[in-house]
Amino acid sequence: MTPAEHKTVNANKFVDRLIGIIMNSSPRVRFAPSPTGHLHIGNARTAILNWLFARHSGGIFILRIEDTDLERSTKESEISIYQDLRWLGLNWDEGPDVGGPVGPYRQSERLKIYREHAERLIASGHAYYCYCTPEELEARREAALKNGQLPRYDGRCRHLTPAERAIKEKAGRKPVVRFAMPDKDVSFDDLVKGRLTFPPDALGDFVLLRSDGLPTYNYAVVVDDHLMQISHVIRGDDHVSNTPKQIMLYEAFGWSSPQFCHIPMILGPDRERLSKRHGATSIDEYASKGYLPDALINFLSLLGWSSETGEEILSRERLIKEFDFSRLTRAAAVFDVVKLNWMNGVYIRNMNLDELTAACIPYLQKADRELPEYETLKKMITLVRDGLEYLSQIVEKLDMFFVDEVRITDGAAIGMSQTESAQKVYWSFLRQLDKYDTLTAEVFRRLMKTVNEETGVMGRDLWMPIRIALTGQMHGPELPMIVEIFGKEKCRRFVQKIVE
C-alpha cells in the first residue's frame, strides 16, 4: 500500500466512523417489501410499526425494495407500494426514490455488493461453491424425506478440491455459493419473544448466491441491514426461523447483529394466514372503498399493540408518542373488518362537514351521479353521515336523491301504503301541499300537523306512508330534511304516483 493509498483508506475510515456516530445516535429501521403486488395489510402493519418506532425515537425510517426475485418483481408493484405508503402517510427518510447516504436502496442495484461480500466469505472459508443441480437436490430431498430424514443439503460440495471443481466447471455446471453453516446453537434476544435458542441440526448449508449471481433473501438482508446500519429489525413473526441463519452470517462477517423484534402475524377469521380468499387484503382496496388512512393506521396499530391508557381511538401523534416495544403482544391477531368498520365510522363522524363532503364527491362522480349545488349536497351528507362506515357507501345512502321514480319492493311497505288511513293521509297531504309555495323542513312539520288534524291519523301511521311514497323504504334519514331537499314538486309527483 502506498502512502497515498493509506491516506485514502484512513480518510475513508474516518468518514465511516463519522457516519457511524451520527447514525448510531438514533435508531435506524427499515421496511423492506418485495415489489410483487400491492401493499398487503400484514406488510402495511409492519411498515406502520417501523415508522411509529422511528418517529417515536427520532430515528430514521428507510424504505428498501427487495426485488431480487426477477420473475415476480415488477416496476408497477414498486410504484403502487410507494403510493400506498404515501396514502397511509408513512413518509420515509431514505429510499430508492429519495436517495440517502447508504444507497442504492433497491437490491437489484446492489448485485456487485453481494458478489464482493460473498467472495469475502469464500476467502475466509465461511462459504463455498456448490455444483449440485436443482434436479439432484430435489431427488435427494425426496429420498431424505422418504427415509424420515431431514430434507436439507448434505454439504457434499463443502470440501471439493480445486481439481474436482475444475471438472465440474468444465462440464458446464454453474455453481451456487453456499454458506458453511457452523455446527452450534444459535441464540438471540428478541424484543418481543425474549431469548430464543435454535439447535444447529435444523439448519443446512443454505444458498447465498444463486447460479445466476442473484442473492437469496437471507443473505441479501444481512448484507443490506449491516451496510445500511440498521439498528432494529422489526418484521413479521414468520421470519423468526430465518433469524438463526442470518445471525450466523453476521458472525461469519464479524459484524454485530441488529436488535430483532418479531411482531405477531395477522390472521384471517379462520385463523389462517390472511390471504385473498379472506376478501380485501391490500391497502389500495381499502383506500378505494373509502377507509381513512388515520383509521387504518389506528386499527392496524392495535393489532398486537395497546395503549397504556386502554384507549382505542388514537391519533397518529398519540401512537407515535406512546409506541413502545414492551407493549407488543406475542400472539397472532385475527383481522376483524367489523371492528375496522366501526373505527372508520368514528373517524368519519369526527370529520367536519366540508372535509367529508369533499371526500365523498369523487365517489358520487364515479357512480355518475349528477351533483346538486354544494349546499344541497352538504345537507344530504349531513343526513346520512352517521350511518357511514366507509366513504363509498355514500352512493347507496344517497340513492333516494338521485332516482326519478320510486320503486317499492318491500312487501310490508306496499301493504302499509295501501291501508285506508294511508290513503286518507296521501289525499290530505296533496290538498295541504297546494297551500304552500316552498317546502322547508319546518313547513313540512306544520303541514303534517294539519294532515294529522284533518285525518285523525297520527304517529307512525301518519309518517310512514309519506316516507314510503317518497323513498320506497320503511326506514331512512329524517323525513323533514328529505322533503326539504326534494322540494314541493317532487314530493307532489311521488305522492300522486302512489295514489293513482
Next chain:
RNA sequence: GUCCCCAUCGUCUAGUGGUUAGGACACAGGAUUUUCGAUCCUGUAACACGGGUUCGAAUCCCGUUGGGGACACCA
C-alpha cells in the same frame, strides 16, 4: 416429519402471585326517534386441559391438546 413460536369473552386486548378477571368491537335489552342509523344506559360472554411450586396461580415450572410459522437457486 423436524425445529421454533403462541394460547384470557365470538374478535381485538388489559392483566407480570392476592382483582367481583377490566376495556373495545360484535350481540341482546332499554332510553331517544315518525323509521333506520347515530348516541346514552344495562346485560350475556373468557383465563384450552392435566399435573406441580406456593398460604395463595390467568400470572412461575413440566406435560398434553390445539393453532401458527419455518425447513427452496421465494421473500
